[in-house]
Amino acid sequence: MAKEIKTIGVLTSGGDAPGMNAAIRAVVRTAIVNGKKVKGIRKGYQGLLDEEIIDMDKSSVSDIIQKGGTILYTARCMEFVTEEGQRKGAEICKKHGIDGLVVIGGDGSFRGAQRLANLGINTIGIPGTIDLDIACTDYTIGFDTAINTAMEAIDKVRDTSTSHERCSIIEVMGRRAGYIALWTGIANGAEDILLPERYDNNEQELINNIIRNRKRGKKHHIIINAEGIGHSESMARRIEAATGMETRATILGHMQRGGTPTCKDRMYASIMGAYAVDLLCAGKSKRVVAYRHGEYVDYDINEALAMKKDIDEYQFNVSKMLSR
Ligand code: ADP
Ligand code: F6P
Numbered sequence: 001m002a003k004e005i006k007t008i009g010v011l012t013s014g015g016d017a018p019g020m021n022a023a024i025r026a027v028v029r030t031a032i033v034n035g036k037k038v039k040g041i042r043k044g045y046q047g048l049l050d051e052e053i054i055d056m057d058k059s060s061v062s063d064i065i066q067k068g069g070t071i072l073y074t075a076r077c078m079e080f081v082t083e084e085g086q087r088k089g090a091e092i093c094k095k096h097g098i099d100g101l102v103v104i105g106g107d108g109s110f111r112g113a114q115r116l117a118n119l120g121i122n123t124i125g126i127p128g129t130i131d132l133d134i135a136c137t138d139y140t141i142g143f144d145t146a147i148n149t150a151m152e153a154i155d156k157v158r159d160t161s162t163s164h165e166r167c168s169i170i171e172v173m174g175r176r177a178g179y180i181a182l183w184t185g186i187a188n189g190a191e192d193i194l195l196p197e198r199y200d201n202n203e204q205e206l207i208n209n210i211i212r213n214r215k216r217g218k219k220h221h222i223i224i225n226a227e228g229i230g231h232s233e234s235m236a237r238r239i240e241a242a243t244g245m246e247t248r249a250t251i252l253g254h255m256q257r258g259g260t261p262t263c264k265d266r267m268y269a270s271i272m273g274a275y276a277v278d279l280l281c282a283g284k285s286k287r288v289v290a291y292r293h294g295e296y297v298d299y300d301i302n303e304a305l306a307m308k309k310d311i312d313e314y315q316f317n318v319s320k321m322l323s324r
Pocket of ligand 2: 015129130131173174175176227257
């Protein structure tokens, strides 16, 4: 029988995502209702190594559900990728009586959680990233807010693009993953969508599309370009030179990571936060909370990290068909 957990730690790690606060709030309050102590670890694994650890009670998470960012701050920490850093982190957890830990972040953060679990700390991961690039889950905290923020911004660029009869290249976040580009590309009715997983660098095809659409009388040409492809400014200059159509690049950048979370992100993050604590209270460790095929579920962390995610072929084909 697993030893009963007394103190639950919670941290956010990697890129922040709107809705992380709702998850923190749910972790803290569910833990307290279950009679556990709660410690917040600031600035992810870096804060753990620096012992930036605070006691949390119900009121520590008052008035945060509607706020973007993370009240615990976040960081990327190279020291924690080393075995020495991980051992130090586990020792610090033990020193502070943290026998259960909830890690809110992406795949990288889950790797850290996996290492801590191997060193005897019960850990549960909650998927928090605007990129939607965690294979075991159909939902990650922050994606919904990010795509809605990007969609609204792209609508605005589209207005001015139409008025000036321009081509607009709009770069959305996603260094390795094209989900934000795919979703906004479809939702904003883009003429071309460039995904890191699929783009073959065939700029001539883009140029041909623009010329063809121009001849058909289209007033603008919107290209959604994922950050992972990048180079939007130089692409704009080449496209303008090749097509004669005035072309501008807009890089949406970090505005996509901030702002008040949508209802969906608050709701899913709240359920996942509670679910993570329920797992710890049930003596479980080394699990990742997920939302899959319409249900909240959990996976072994090794299994979750071994899973691969790719752009849905059908959605990709639909995006191509609708943009023609
Ligand atoms: P995300 O969690 O969003 O994928 P990162 O990949 O930047 O973001 O990872 C966040 C942090 O998780 C890293 O800065 C590092 O501290 C930790 N991490 C990443 N990979 C590993 C690993 N292989 N082992 C231990 N910790 C890791
Ligand atoms: O992982 C979230 C994310 O916003 C990615 O979409 C982006 O590539 C990356 O983080 C940017 O990281 P940084 O904030 O360090 O520039």
